[in-house]
Amino acid sequence: MGRTVRSATQVVLREQASWSKFRRVLRKEDQKALDALFQAARYHAAALSYVSKPTPLEPILISMLIEHQKTIWALEERIRELEEKRGDDGGERLAL
Numbered sequence: 424m425g426r427t428v429r430s431a432t433q434v435v436l437r438e439q440a441s442w443s444k445f446r447r448v449l450r451k452e453d454q455k456a457l458d459a460l461f462q463a464a465r466y467h468a469a470a471l472s473y474v475s476k477p478t479p480l481e482p483i484l485i486s487m488l489i490e491h492q493k494t495i496w497a498l499e500e501r502i503r504e505l506e507e508k509r510g511d512d513g514g515e516r517l518a519l
Contacts (some may be wrong), residue, residue, distance in 0.1 A: 431471035434479045437463045463490035 429437070440459040446457055464471070467486035474482040 431468040434471065435461060435468065435483055438479055438483055452505055460487045463487050466490065 442457070446454055450485060461483075464483040464486040467489065471482050472487060476482055
């Protein structure tokens with residue numbers, strides 16, 4: 424019989440579990456942030472299943488970065504919308 428290959432979700436969960444001691448010493452809000460990062464990686468499980476890397480953390484980190492980039496773009500778009508609504512000509516940035 425052949426070797427069973429773990430699903431991408433299982434790989435992410437296993438990697439997350441390997442960070443449990445690190446997570447335990449974080450502040451509560453930082454624990455939530457770390458959990459959200461791993462959730463972002465699980466969101467990309469289908470894409471992760473196509474990556475063949477000896478270190479699973481690399482594609483997991485890229486998945487996390489993709490979600491962060493999408494958030495940055497959404498926030499930038501929201502800032503543009505608010506500036507347009509205020510009638511800004513782009514000279515002064517809206518304070519966050």
